[in-house]
């Protein structure tokens with residue numbers, strides 16, 4: 001499956017200088033979407049994962065079907081003010097700005113084994129923040145899995161303490 005050929009690239013979105021990788025062109029193709037979810041799920045088969053965690057919003061798109069396929073729990077990580085119960089918060093930087101993420105305090109039981117899923121690894125800030133939130137709750141992050149990696153942004157260096165797996169990589173903007 002030529003995933004790279006199916007990912008649409010939009011220059012200067014959401015601001016000048018960013019070459020946006022648009023996965024909606026994969027999502028709207030049932031066979032391609034199924035292929036991606038099956039591949040991401042297969043990477044987790046031997047890791048005895050208890051919980052799949054995904055950051056808003058595109059982490060939900062890849063995380064929830066993988067959790068369903070593996071028969072595992074899903075925990076959403078959300079932008080501030082969206083989760084209704086008591087939360088913990090972590091602030092982080094993105095390729096284009098800064099943001100913060102939250103998780104419910106009771107979302108993870110201490111000792112649970114967690115895989116974090118997202119569509120794209122850029123600087124690694126989003127998923128590092130997600131991993132820190134999980135660890136603050138006592139979870140163990142056993143894998144970070146992405147559809148796309150922008151290698152030139154060196155996210156793997158930010159995430160050097162973790163196992164990182166990706167399906168498609170871009171070596172230059």
Ligand SMILES: O=P(O)(O)OC[C@H]1O[C@H](OP(=O)(O)OP(=O)(O)O)[C@H](O)[C@@H]1O
Nearest residue numbers: 056057058094095121122123124125126
């Ligand atoms: O590795 P990083 O530099 O952190 O960048 C990657 C993150 O950026 C995008 O999300 P975005 O914050 O644009 O939010 P969205 O999923 O709601 O579109 C993407 O879905 C990743 O979560």
Ligand SMILES: Nc1ncnc2[nH]cnc12
Nearest residue numbers: 018019020021095120122
């Ligand atoms: N270049 C990019 N394309 C799509 N999503 C992103 N998130 C951060 N950088 C991105």
